[in-house]
Amino acid sequence: MPEVKPCLIDTEKVAYIDRPEAISNRTALHEEIEIKCFYEGSATLLVESRTVCVKAGDVVVINPYEFHATVDTGTERGKYHLFMLPLDYFAGIPGLDLQELFFTRGKAFQTLFADDGELHALLMRVAREVQQEQAAGDVMIKGLLTQVFALLLRRGLAAGERTAPEKSVLRRFPVIDPAMRCIKTSYAESLTVERLAALCGVSKHYFCRTFKAVTGKSAMEYLRHFRLRVANALLTGTNRGVAEIAVSCGFEDQNYFSRCYKQYYGETPSQSRARNLNDRLDG
Structure with a gap:
């Protein structure tokens, strides 16, 4: 072949x-x-x-x-x-x-x-x-x-309707694209609003306003949620320890990571892992 x-x-x-x-x-x-x-x-x-x-x-x-x-x-x-x-x-x-x-x-x-x-x-x-x-x-x-x-x-199409971005919002997508790519590839690093704004070549104020208009979230909230989604994928798809996953996703403090995770997912990292394991065994 x-x-x-x-x-x-x-x-x-x-x-x-x-x-x-x-x-x-x-x-x-x-x-x-x-x-x-x-x-x-x-x-x-x-x-x-x-x-x-x-x-x-x-x-x-x-x-x-x-x-x-x-x-x-x-x-x-x-x-x-x-x-x-x-x-x-x-x-x-x-x-x-x-x-x-x-x-x-x-x-x-x-x-x-x-x-x-x-x-x-x-x-x-x-x-x-x-x-x-x-x-x-x-x-x-x-x-x-x-x-x-x-x-x-x-x-068949995806269920429900999606809200198409308005033209005024679409024009702003290129402004924040460098920041989005940075979040996508460097989420484990210590990222700040100042650094992301500098990557986009705009002022901090303009960056924050534009990022919120495009994504509906602040840059730091978006980054935190992205890190948590990566952490969830690692918790349920690998055998890495919780502390290792926290650090690899940009959380230096495991307790802070666990609090953020529970707030976002409604359960602790360990509970997510245990539930996923039980689901696989039941399946």
């Missing part, structure tokens, strides 16, 4: 990369739809407030402006093909107006499609088309991706 190589499809230009997660210039919040097609190993992702555990054969969809990150659990990350599609990719194709879907109807795709063989096979075919570079490859890729999104719509 030929070796499977990860590929990135970015808008209408196709490029190869060795590790999709190594792209450093992608924004933390982007309008494009991002699809990860996992073909080897496993991974733990954070998508907004959700923890998503994935394995080979799964497909993950990141909707526009959803904050997402991969949790470093200390094991080798799963391998996947990455697809980034702008909302006008299917312009002119009836029923696939993604701008209208997200920003007018307030809808979104569900995040995880687990063990969806039909969807996964289509995306793997797209990846092979990218690698083979055959005649009319662009036409074939667009046709396959049209089938992919028809399946996504047929599988």
Whole structure:
């Protein structure tokens, strides 16, 4: 069997990369739809407030402006093909107006499609088309991706309605993007409002006001909640000690970590771990 190589499809230009997660210039919040097609190993992702555990054969969809990150659990990350599609990719194709879907109807795709063989096979075919570079490859890729999104719509959208960001808020996303990327990659470090504002090249006052307008939270509250979500993923997905997890997530004081954790999750770190273990045994 030929070796499977990860590929990135970015808008209408196709490029190869060795590790999709190594792209450093992608924004933390982007309008494009991002699809990860996992073909080897496993991974733990954070998508907004959700923890998503994935394995080979799964497909993950990141909707526009959803904050997402991969949790470093200390094991080798799963391998996947990455697809980034702008909302006008299917312009002119009836029923696939993604701008209208997200920003007018307030809808979104569900995040995880687990063990969806039909969807996964289509995306793997797209990846092979990218690698083979055959005649009319662009036409074939667009046709396959049209089938992919028809399946996504047929599988059903996420429950409820999402509030699309207002245009005035959308214009502010690029301002805080450096801070969002820093939180995503350097949450274990001692981060301050001053440092995040400096990364964004704006004053502390303007940064705080803009960050709150975009996320609905202060920068420090957002950082704390992100750290707690990473900690929860490590508590339920690894055997690391609570103290080690606290430090690795940026909490130098274990007691403070436990208080914050209980306030956010309604239970202590040890209780979360025990409950998760019981759930797995019962399952």
